Amino acid sequence: MRSIALANQKGGVGKTTTAIHLAHGLALAGDSVALLDLDPQGNATLALQGMIPDDEPDAEGAFEALQNLGSNFWMLPSPGVHRNIDRRTVPDVKKLATLVEGLRGAGIDWLVVDCPPRMDAWGYAGLELCEHVLLPVQAEFFAMHGLSQMMQTLASARKQFPGRGNLLGVVATLVDGREEIAREVLDDLRENLADKMMRSVILRDLSFVEAASHGKTLFDYRIDSKGALCYGSLVREVLDGCA
Amino acid sequence: MRSIALANQKGGVGKTTTAIHLAHGLALAGDSVALLDLDPQGNATLALQGMIPDDEPDAEGAFEALQNLGSNFWMLPSPGVHRNIDRRTVPDVKKLATLVEGLRGAGIDWLVVDCPPRMDAWGYAGLELCEHVLLPVQAEFFAMHGLSQMMQTLASARKQFPGRGNLLGVVATLVDGREEIAREVLDDLRENLADKMMRSVILRDLSFVEAASHGKTLFDYRIDSKGALCYGSLVREVLDGCA
Ligand SMILES: Nc1ncnc2c1ncn2[C@@H]1O[C@H](COP(=O)(O)OP(=O)(O)OP(=O)(O)O)[C@@H](O)[C@H]1O
Ligand SMILES: Nc1ncnc2c1ncn2[C@@H]1O[C@H](COP(=O)(O)OP(=O)(O)OP(=O)(O)O)[C@@H](O)[C@H]1O
Ligand SMILES: [Mg+2]
Numbered sequence: 001m002r003s004i005a006l007a008n009q010k011g012g013v014g015k016t017t018t019a020i021h022l023a024h025g026l027a028l029a030g031d032s033v034a035l036l037d038l039d040p041q042g043n044a045t046l047a048l049q050g051m052i053p054d055d056e057p058d059a060e061g062a063f064e065a066l067q068n069l070g071s072n073f074w075m076l077p078s079p080g081v082h083r084n085i086d087r088r089t090v091p092d093v094k095k096l097a098t099l100v101e102g103l104r105g106a107g108i109d110w111l112v113v114d115c116p117p118r119m120d121a122w123g124y125a126g127l128e129l130c131e132h133v134l135l136p137v138q139a140e141f142f143a144m145h146g147l148s149q150m151m152q153t154l155a156s157a158r159k160q161f162p163g164r165g166n167l168l169g170v171v172a173t174l175v176d177g178r179e180e181i182a183r184e185v186l187d188d189l190r191e192n193l194a195d196k197m198m199r200s201v202i203l204r205d206l207s208f209v210e211a212a213s214h215g216k217t218l219f220d221y222r223i224d225s226k227g228a229l230c231y232g233s234l235v236r237e238v239l240d241g242c243a
Numbered sequence: 244m245r246s247i248a249l250a251n252q253k254g255g256v257g258k259t260t261t262a263i264h265l266a267h268g269l270a271l272a273g274d275s276v277a278l279l280d281l282d283p284q285g286n287a288t289l290a291l292q293g294m295i296p297d298d299e300p301d302a303e304g305a306f307e308a309l310q311n312l313g314s315n316f317w318m319l320p321s322p323g324v325h326r327n328i329d330r331r332t333v334p335d336v337k338k339l340a341t342l343v344e345g346l347r348g349a350g351i352d353w354l355v356v357d358c359p360p361r362m363d364a365w366g367y368a369g370l371e372l373c374e375h376v377l378l379p380v381q382a383e384f385f386a387m388h389g390l391s392q393m394m395q396t397l398a399s400a401r402k403q404f405p406g407r408g409n410l411l412g413v414v415a416t417l418v419d420g421r422e423e424i425a426r427e428v429l430d431d432l433r434e435n436l437a438d439k440m441m442r443s444v445i446l447r448d449l450s451f452v453e454a455a456s457h458g459k460t461l462f463d464y465r466i467d468s469k470g471a472l473c474y475g476s477l478v479r480e481v482l483d484g485c486a
């Protein structure tokens with residue numbers, strides 16, 4: 001089993017959108033996938049509500065706490081979806097680690113984890129559970145500044161949890177090809193990060209917002225959209241890179 | 244002294260952009276303003292670095308910890324700007340409250356506080372220090388869902404800190420007039436929130452990203468931009484509403 005956390009303390013850069021499209025894309029490619037929503041906001045859980053099959057198969061064993069979203073795609077809903085979690089509530093990392101070991105034993109190929117903005121206890125739980133981290137970055141000023149902070153956070157996570165927090169890559173999101181500033185930032189990223197920069201770039205596409213309001217990914221909602229094409233390329237790149 | 248916290252646990256909805264433009268706009272209108280950056284990311288501090296005057300007047304008394312940004316505009320830089328704050332570090336709310344009382348005594352007219360995404364200890368410190376909360380909301384699906392969670396958070400903050408957490412209003416941000424979905428969401432907001440919806444709407448304007456990379460607000464960087472016009476209207480509305 002390979003595991004990827006989507007993390008970045010900068011808000012609104014596409015962590016959730018990347019998590020749900022990467023997870024669904026890997027499942028469509030034929031691998032079995034479990035998505036954990038560790039953001040108390042529960043946006044990933046919300047965004048996939050339209051994909052719950054009518055006759056949900058009974059989940060047994062390792063999958064008991066998970067929701068089925070189609071043949072080989074499972075999700076652990078956010079604890080924050082049905083009630084506002086008190087700010088002092090922290091994740092039960094031991095319980096989550098046991099769940100993850102159960103999924104490994106049951107033959108799951110990929111674990112994808114969505115993290116909240118702010119590297120708090122929930123954000124760190126995501127790092128602790130996964131081998132790799134994929135960093136979505138918006139091509140704009142604040143997010144670029146946040147990238148160096150995030151790299152420092154990953155370095156300290158690697159010391160704390162050996163074998164975890166390895167950077168799989170940085171993926172540029174919400175890129176509007178018409179904006180000159182985005183092209184300049186993209187060139188900067190490629191120069192500074194070299195092979196740590198994913199080749200796939202996620203273009204800005206209004207279909208994402210529409211798909212989210214229908215509770216589906218773009219692979220289900222509008223397979224021929226720009227956005228679906230971009231994430232299809234990222235899924236291919238992750239499959240090749242982690243082979 | 245009147246005090247306003249910019250808070251919303253949804254990331255990337257324009258909290259920092261609204262905080263710096265509201266604070267600078269109120270100062271340009273002739274009132275004295277202090278901006279506190281309570282987000283460890285330090286985006287507000289970063290975004291105003293280009294406005295530090297060459298011959299900074301010596302700050303005395305209540306203003307000792309603050310940075311001057313022009314005649315009647317002061318800022319408390321984020322503790323996270325010069326070093327990555329350890330996730331266990333929490334704000335010293337007693338010290339912050341003493342600073343705020345000192346500013347009140349020194350005749351400051353407005354306190355504006357930028358909060359991080361996630362209502363953690365830093366987010367709650369912002370609520371505790373301010374009478375009002377201004378909620379920036381992006382006209383899209385996840386942010387709308389987050390609004391009801393945020394309203395619940397404010398209700399519990401009002402119980403915990405009497406006289407605090409009063410909703411000044413919700414302001415629609417990053418609105419792209421060409422997007423049909425944004426218009427639908429805007430109509431929804433107005434219907435559900437009625438008088439709690441600020442009349443001013445902040446349109447999407449690429450100049451914001453450019454201004455941020457120059458360390459200035461749009462009032463300094465491009466006064467005739469759409470974005471500066473939108474925030475000018477919001478400043479006027481806040482001045483009239485809090486009279
Ligand atoms: N490529 C894209 N084009 C257009 N809209 C996008 C794109 N990616 C994400 N969005 C939209 O931008 C908003 C922010 O994205 P998302 O919620 O995935 O970011 P996030 O990093 O998970 O936010 P948070 O920090 O709150 O967890 C959402 O409304 C989403 O639908
Ligand atoms: N009206 C606007 N038009 C275009 N870009 C905008 C607008 N408002 C904000 N932005 C840009 O969108 C990004 C997110 O805005 P901002 O950082 O202010 O949000 P935030 O809510 O403070 O984010 P965080 O949750 O990380 O604190 C920034 O790059 C900012 O420059
Ligand atoms: Mg998210």
Ligand SMILES: [Mg+2]
Nearest residue numbers: 258259282286
């Ligand atoms: Mg901010």
